[in-house]
Amino acid sequence: MAIEKVMVVGAGQMGSGIAQVCAQSGYDVLLNDVSEEALQKGIQNIEKLLTRSVDKERISEQEKNDTLSRLNTTTEIQDVKNCDMTIEAIVENMDVKTNVFRQLDAHAPGHAILASNTSSLPITEIAASTNRADKVIGMHFMNPVPVMKLVEVIRGLQTSDETYEAVADMAKKLSKTSVEVNDYPGFAANRILMPMINEAIYALHEGVASVEDIDTVMKLGMNHPMGPLTLADFIGLDTCLYIMEVLHEGFGDSKYRPCPLLRKYVNAGWHGKKSGRGFYQYS
Ligand code: CAA
Ligand code: NAD
Numbered sequence: 043m044a045i046e047k048v049m050v051v052g053a054g055q056m057g058s059g060i061a062q063v064c065a066q067s068g069y070d071v072l073l074n075d076v077s078e079e080a081l082q083k084g085i086q087n088i089e090k091l092l093t094r095s096v097d098k099e100r101i102s103e104q105e106k107n108d109t110l111s112r113l114n115t116t117t118e119i120q121d122v123k124n125c126d127m128t129i130e131a132i133v134e135n136m137d138v139k140t141n142v143f144r145q146l147d148a149h150a151p152g153h154a155i156l157a158s159n160t161s162s163l164p165i166t167e168i169a170a171s172t173n174r175a176d177k178v179i180g181m182h183f184m185n186p187v188p189v190m191k192l193v194e195v196i197r198g199l200q201t202s203d204e205t206y207e208a209v210a211d212m213a214k215k216l217s218k219t220s221v222e223v224n225d226y227p228g229f230a231a232n233r234i235l236m237p238m239i240n241e242a243i244y245a246l247h248e249g250v251a252s253v254e255d256i257d258t259v260m261k262l263g264m265n266h267p268m269g270p271l272t273l274a275d276f277i278g279l280d281t282c283l284y285i286m287e288v289l290h291e292g293f294g295d296s297k298y299r300p301c302p303l304l305r306k307y308v309n310a311g312w313h314g315k316k317s318g319r320g321f322y323q324y325s
Contacts, residue, residue, distance in 0.1 A: 043153045045212055049074055049125040051142060053084030053115075055278075055316065056159055057131035059187025062088045064129075065112040066105075066188075067216045072125060073115045081115040088113065091188060122150045127212070129181055131159040134284035139163065140171035147172035155205055157181035161281060162228045162236075162288040165198035175200035179209050182229060183218075185277060193218040198225050227292025228285060236285045239277075242270035243301040246321070253321045275320035279304060280313045 046069065050061040053075040061084065065071045075081045092106040101109075119142070122128060128146050132138060139158065146156050155177045158168055169178035180196025193213040197206055206222070213220035223229045228236060242256050251259070257269020266273075274282050286300035307320065314320035 043126060045126045045155070045208065046070060047072065047125045047127075049122045049128040049146075049150075051075075051119070051128060051130040051146070052132035052159075053080050054131065055087075056183060056185060056187060057129075058084035058087045059185070060129055060131055060159065060183055061113060062091060062109070063188055063216050063218075065109045066101075069112065071113050072121060073113060074117065074119055074121070075115075076117065078115075078117060081117065085113065085115065119145050120149045122146055122154070125150060125154055127155045127157065129157045129159060134161055134163065134281050134288075136163050136167065139168055143168055143171050143178070147174060155179065155208060157209060159183055162232050162285040162292075164227070164292075165196050165201070165225045169198040169200055176202040177205050179205050180223075180225070180229065181209055181213070182223075182231065184231070191217075191219050192231070193220045194223045194229050194231055195220045196223045196225055196229050228289045232285050233289065236282065236289060237298065239270045239274045239282060240286055240298075240301050240304065243274070243304050246271065247301055247303040271321040274304075275314035275322055275324075278314050278316055279308050279320050283308045 048064050048069045049072045050057050051074045053073050061071045061073045073081060073084060092109060095101045096103055096106050128150060130139065130142055132142060143156060156172060157179050158165065159182055160180060165178065165180040169175035172178055178198055179201050182194035182196060184190035184192050195206065195209050195213065210220050245251060245256055246253060253271050257271050260266045260269045268276065283300055283304050286298060289298040290300060311317060312319045315324050318324050
C-alpha cells in the first residue's frame with residue numbers, strides 16, 4: 043500500500059521539521075498537537091523556513107505555496123482515520139507516547155504504519171501498546187530536520203520486513219540517508235552523542251573550564267559545528283536528561299549517570315534554547 047497521507051503527531055521543533063520535509067517531498071500532511079497555539083507555532087516556523095529558502099532562490103514561490111497547501115492541522119487525533127502513516131514526535135516519555143500510540147492504533151486504518159521519532163525509548167515496548175506490533179517502527183530524524191541528512195530506522199522485535207522496507211523507502215523519498223539500527227537503548231546516534239554531551243556538563247560542573255571554553259575546545263579542537271553545551275541547549279536539556287535516564291536505566295551502568303547539573307537545570311525550567319535559558323541565555 044503506497045504511503046500518500048501522513049499524520050505527524052507533535053508540532054514542536056522536530057514535528058514541524060518532519061512535517062515540512064514530508065510536505066516538500068509531495069506527501070499530504072496532517073499535523074497534530076494538543077493545542078491550536080502549538081500548531082500555529084509549528085506552521086509559522088515552517089513558513090519562515092520556506093520563505094528563507096525562497097529568498098535564497100533554493101525553491102520558487104510556487105513550490106513554497108504548493109508545500110503549504112499540502113499541510114493541514116488538527117487537534118483531533120481521531121482524524122488519523124484517512125492516513126497511511128503516522129510519525130510521532132511528542133515528549134520523550136514512555137507513558138505519554140504509549141497513550142498516544144494506543145489512540146493511533148484505535149483510529150488509524152489497519153494498513154497504516156505507526157512510526158516514532160523517539161531519541162532513545164524502546165520501540166519494542168511502544169509497539170507492545172498496540173495491536174499491530176509488526177507495523178510499529180522507529181524513524182529517528184536529526185535536528186534540524188530540514189538540514190540533517192540522517193534518519194535512523196529502528197526495528198522493534200516484531201517490526202516486519204515489509205514495514206522496514208516501506209520506511210527506508212520513504213526516508214529516501216525525503217532525500218535522507220537511512221541506517222538500519224536494532225532496538226537498543228539510545229540506538230546508535232544517542233548512545234554515542236549523549237555521553238559526550240553529559241561528559242561536557244560534568245566538566246563544567248567540576249570546574250574544568252567555562253561554558254564558552256568547553257564549547258571552543260570541541261569546535262576548534264575537533265571541528266564540531268557546535269560545541270556540546272550549545273548543542274545540548276539546541277536539542278533541549280529536558281530531552282538530553284530523558285535520553286541519559288534511558289541509557290542509565292537500560293544499561294544499568296554508572297557510566298551513563300546523568301550529570302546532577304543537567305538535572306538541576308531541567309528542574310529549574312532551564313530547558314535550553316526553546317525556554318530562553320540553558321547553558322546560555324537566549325533573547
Ligand atoms: N531549522 C532549519 N534550518 C536551519 C536551522 C533550523 N533550526 N538552523 C540552521 N538552519 C539552516 C540555515 O537556514 C542554513 O541554511 P541555508 O544554507 O539554506 O541558509 C543552514 O542551516 C546553515 O545555517 P547557518 O549558516 O545559520 O549556521 P551553521 O553553519 O552553524 O549551521 C547547523 C547550523 C546546521 C545547525 C550546524 O550548526 C550543525 O550542524 N550543528 C550540529 C547539529 C547536530 O549535531 N544535530 C544533531 C543533534 S542530535 C539529534 O538530533 C538526535 C537526538 O535525538 C537528540
Ligand atoms: P518539543 O518540546 O519541541 O515538542 C513536543 C511537542 O509535542 C509540543 O508541541 C507538545 O505540545 C506536543 N505534544 C505533547 N504531548 C502531545 C500529545 N499527547 N499529542 C500531540 N502533541 C503532543 O520536543 P522535540 O524536541 O520536538 O522532541 C520531540 C521528540 O523528538 C522527542 O521524542 C525527542 O526525544 C525526539 N527528538 C528530539 C530531537 C532534538 O534534538 N530535540 C532530535 C531527535 C529526536
